[in-house]
Amino acid sequence: MTDTIKAHGRAHRRSARVPLLNHFSHDDRVLIVITADPDSIASSVALKRLLWRRVAHVSVASTNECRRPDNLRLVAALGLDLLHLPKVDLSHYTKLAMVDSQPHHTPQTADLHFSVVVDHHPVGHRDHHRPQPEFTDIRPDYGATATIFTQYLKAARIKPNQLLATALFYAIKTDTLNFVRQGQIEDMQAFRWLYPLIHHPLLSQIEQAPIGRKSFKYLLAGLNNAVFHNNFAAVCFEKLDHPDTLVIAADFMMQIEGVSRAFSCGIVDGKLVVVFRSLGIRSGNLGRLAQEAFGAYGSAGGHKNMARAEMPLPAVDPKGTMTTAQLFGFVIRRLREALGKKSPTAEEAAEAYLRRRPAAGAPRPGPKP
Numbered sequence: 001m002t003d004t005i006k007a008h009g010r011a012h013r014r015s016a017r018v019p020l021l022n023h024f025s026h027d028d029r030v031l032i033v034i035t036a037d038p039d040s041i042a043s044s045v046a047l048k049r050l051l052w053r054r055v056a057h058v059s060v061a062s063t064n065e066c067r068r069p070d071n072l073r074l075v076a077a078l079g080l081d082l083l084h085l086p087k088v089d090l091s092h093y094t095k096l097a098m099v100d101s102q103p104h105h106t107p108q109t110a111d112l113h114f115s116v117v118v119d120h121h122p123v124g125h126r127d128h129h130r131p132q133p134e135f136t137d138i139r140p141d142y143g144a145t146a147t148i149f150t151q152y153l154k155a156a157r158i159k160p161n162q163l164l165a166t167a168l169f170y171a172i173k174t175d176t177l178n179f180v181r182q183g184q185i186e187d188m189q190a191f192r193w194l195y196p197l198i199h200h201p202l203l204s205q206i207e208q209a210p211i212g213r214k215s216f217k218y219l220l221a222g223l224n225n226a227v228f229h230n231n232f233a234a235v236c237f238e239k240l241d242h243p244d245t246l247v248i249a250a251d252f253m254m255q256i257e258g259v260s261r262a263f264s265c266g267i268v269d270g271k272l273v274v275v276f277r278s279l280g281i282r283s284g285n286l287g288r289l290a291q292e293a294f295g296a297y298g299s300a301g302g303h304k305n306m307a308r309a310e311m312p313l314p315a316v317d318p319k320g321t322m323t324t325a326q327l328f329g330f331v332i333r334r335l336r337e338a339l340g341k342k343s344p345t346a347e348e349a350a351e352a353y354l355r356r357r358p359a360a361g362a363p364r365p366g367p368k369p
Contacts, residue, residue: 017155021050023115023135024095028055031093033085033101033109036062036071038174039144040100042167043118045078046149047099049164050156059093061085063108068244069209074170077202078163085109100145102138105299120145120175121301122287143179143187146171150190165197170206177279177305215245222249222266233259236328237266243310246275254279265331271298272316274331276307284339293338 024030032047034040044060051058061083066075075082085108090096097116103109105121113131120142139148146168153160160168172191179188211219222237222245233253237246246264253262254277265274274294276286287302290309294300298311313320316330 017157018050018152020116020118020135020137020152021054021156024051024055026055028095029057029093030055030059030095030097031088031090032058032060033096033098033112033114034060034062035064035101035106036066036075036082037068037100038070038074038167039120039146039171041071041074041078041080041082042164042171043099043145043149045080045164045167046146046153046160047097047118049158049160050149050152055095059083059088061088063106064243067212067215067242068247069211070170070174070206071244073206073209074167077206078167099149105301107299118145118148120148121303141184143176143184144172146175147184147187147190150194151186154193160194160197162197162199163202165194166199166202166206169194169198170203175303211248214241215248218245219249219252222264223252226253228259231258231260233262234328234332235264236324236331237264238324240266240268243268243273243275246273250275250277253277263331263335265328267313267327270313272309272311272313272327272331274309276302276309278305289335289338293334 030051032044034044040062048058048060060080063085065084066072066082090112095115096112097118098109098114099118100120101109102117102119102121102123103112103114111130114133116135117133118137120139122140123138137148142148150168150172169191172187172194176187218237218239218241221239222235225238226233226235233256235249235253237249240246246266246268249264250262253259253264261278263274263276265272267273274290276290278284278286285304286307287304290300290302290307294309294311297315298309300307300309300311302308316322316327322330
């Protein structure tokens with residue numbers, strides 16, 4: 001009896017220090033919804049830890065299929081049974097929570113009612129005709145949602161185990177690109193607090209996760225068509241196995257000497273997907289650029305140095321007749337218009353793209369100094 005009273009007292013004190021916990025009860029069956037990447041995966045597991053013994057059940061579901069090598073290794077290391085949201089029977093759950101995203105970011109979640117939303121992306125448009133979350137904690141100035149959950153764990157006086165600490169550490173590291181991208185003093189403080197707790201061999205294994213052979217085949221074929229101009233690199237894939245291949249391609253191009261801005265695009269599952277990356281304080285805000293260029297065609301947004309757009313193909317190409325080069329031209333034209341620059345037509349941009357592509361077997365041009 002005494003142990004039960006003590007446990008209840010500890011739970012009450014944690015709820016006072018972490019208000020998010022006040023929105024769950026012992027009978028709740030909770031589904032945490034993410035779009036799988038290191039930050040959302042780590043944050044979802046941190047929320048599971050906070051809810052341990054406070055609710056009846058917790059599951060995690062992703063709007064996308066987890067295919068990126070580091071994501072797969074991270075999920076495996078955490079022992080996370082990651083569900084695919086379209087296959088989940090939502091009637092089994094009493095509460096929905098979303099981390100590292102907001103409901104309007106994807107069509108799959110736009111009409112769902114979430115009790116809790118925790119995120120670090122800019123606050124987007126809210127449809128006030130739909131039920132609003134009972135609890136929101138959105139901090140656009142933070143470099144990672146994992147930082148918010150690290151603060152929650154500290155406030156609740158919960159020391160994460162090595163696996164969770166490593167996941168949170170890696171999430172902050174990747175979302176801030178070792179603080180080259182957006183990061184705040186809070187991100188640095190969380191990073192330092194987690195460091196003594198992490199498992200270094202596991203961190204190395206996640207960072208060096210191998211690319212699958214199938215993905216490598218598509219990646220190699222796509223990168224062979226990359227074009228460069230000054231500090232800018234771009235590639236449009238003719239064939240893709242998964243959207244995460246675009247992320248790998250954009251990140252890879254950012255490692256090329258002289259490149260500080262890059263984007264990759266291609267068609268996956270009936271959508272034109274564009275992934276953006278940049279470095280430097282003069283690169284502008286990619287999240288705003290993606291929204292201005294492609295928001296009218298689908299979902300688009302992100303951070304200052306990393307962003308993404310996903311557009312149903314009929315919204316871009318109603319007749320279904322555009323070639324890969326013409327789709328690339330459409331992307332270039334929309335970006336130039338959003339930047340306020342004189343824009344070529346889609347056909348002119350496509351022709352320029354084709355002219356810049358060398359013949360098969362010819363050496364690839366490098367970026368200009």
